[in-house]
Amino acid sequence: MYNFDQIISRAGTDSVKYDGMKRFYTDAPEGAIAMWIADMDFAVAPEILEAMHERIEKKIFGYTGIFDESYYDILINWYKTRFGLEVKREEIVISNGVVPAVNVLAEVMTKEGDNIIITTPSYGPFFGAINKAKGRNALYNRLINTDGYYTMDFEDFEQKCKDPNTTLFILCNPHNPTGRIWTAEELTKIYEICTANGVGIISDEIHADLTRVNQKVVPIAKLFPDAKNIITCTAPSKTFNLAGNGHSNIFIRDEELRKEYMKAAGGASTNPFSIVATKAAYSQGHYWLDELRAYLDGNFEYIKQFLAEKLPEAVYTVPEGTYVAWIGLGAYGLSNEELEKKITQNGVVIESGRSFVDNADSYIRVNIACPLSVVKEAFNRIEKALKG
Ligand SMILES: Cc1ncc(COP(=O)(O)O)c(C=O)c1O
Incomplete structure (x- = not known):
């Protein structure tokens, strides 16, 4: 069993996702949860770390x-x-x-x-x-x-x-x-x-x-x-x-x-x-990967239930692949820029439709490859950003 619940600080590792966040999202508050660029907040498999x-x-x-x-x-x-x-x-x-x-x-x-x-x-x-x-x-x-x-x-x-x-x-x-x-x-x-x-x-x-x-x-x-x-x-x-x-x-x-x-x-x-x-x-890496996939499935299921209960107007289907959730928020009447700003200011850094070239208005992409406890906190903040 591998531990995907562990919270690992990436501060001070020159990670783009965390240390670089302020450069790209200037109004991200202290303690903002980074759910933008597509890497994971899980420890690398011990088998790989050992080889390194x-x-x-x-x-x-x-x-x-x-x-x-x-x-x-x-x-x-x-x-x-x-x-x-x-x-x-x-x-x-x-x-x-x-x-x-x-x-x-x-x-x-x-x-x-x-x-x-x-x-x-x-x-x-x-x-x-x-x-x-x-x-x-x-x-x-x-x-x-x-x-x-x-x-x-x-x-x-x-x-x-x-x-x-x-x-x-x-x-x-x-x-x-x-x-x-x-x-x-x-x-x-x-x-x-x-x-x-x-x-x-x-x-x-x-x-x-x-x-x-x-x-x-x-x-x-x-x-x-x-x-x-x-x-x-x-x-x-x-x-x-x-x-x-x-x-x-x-x-x-x-x-x-x-x-x-x-x-x-x-x-x-x-x-x-x-x-x-x-x-x-x-x-x-086979075993680690298969456990990771099961863990990610759990995160996606959580989001599905959360959105159905708390933000029922959001458009979302569990993605067949990737670890990003693609969520349509057109019902909230905000542009890509407004969505990005509101959610960022409420402490979650996501990517809005403007990062995806075309045909992506009022959508956000949320990288959920992180411990479930972090996903839960992030979605509470997203709810607040949209309703508050
Ligand atoms: C579809 C796709 N291709 C390529 C990349 C990045 O690949 P690399 O880091 O190997 O350049 C990403 C990263 O998010 C991706 O989503």
Whole structure:
């Protein structure tokens, strides 16, 4: 049994979430609960900490790469056993993060004047990646929101894919911020439309391990084992609370693209702690992860009951994946900015719809990867902010 109820202070660790909060949320009061940026307030699994301690004991932290093949065996085994995805050794490239990888991929998979589709609401850095790549245009495929459950507008998607300038789709599975896990049927439709129109697919599956206990992600690459136009982005960072280590694994099947990617990315670098942490996570992290998922399920259930009782006009469905709650507060008549301000001033730092590109008005995203006692206090404060 692991302890997810323990409250651990992150003050003074240079954490963006806590030490950086005042920079981004200037009116956050002292003692504000940080529920914005997506990392967790749970201790890293003891198996991973032990591996990192052992590495410290080796006393020297010089230039480091991956030279022990067991790294790849462990990674391949994780994806095979947990997802049924067969990853070949040569497909794997490492990156300092999924976002840096998406930035490079958006550039090398398209050319100036091309369109890149994202589904909105969208994780902000996807838009950032398109914006950074010179002359690329972002097309928004607006998800359809039915009482808080999101589905794809395939008619619009197909139309956008048919535009000859459209060459790339950034898929997010599970979807941040809505928490949707796309079904095999939906993924098949996405693949068929993209492939028929020469559109590549970046599938960001960074949240794929973090599903509700009764849910499972089917990687789109698993459905189409020979497809060369699918790139899968993964990382141990979200799953095991290692984001500060800056390490991710990207699966690129197409050899030419892989070469181009590596050239543009300027050579992958990593650090001694990421390697040992990743190996420990993917070889010994199964039990910890499954307990974590059950704990997160409990937090989401608590919120469901709380909202039904105290804020019944809020629109919310328990997300299928991720550890963020996406809550519609349109009934309270406040803009994104007003919601953010009111809730922040009442001592909870969340992200409002303005962080999610488009199609996100009057929504808030609340990161609930923290002890239940903290979730309870935070939602009491949110209630006060909306009613008080
Ligand atoms: C969908 C998605 N992709 C990528 C990231 C960040 O990835 P990384 O820290 O590896 O750059 C996040 C973090 O919130 C995310 O939600």
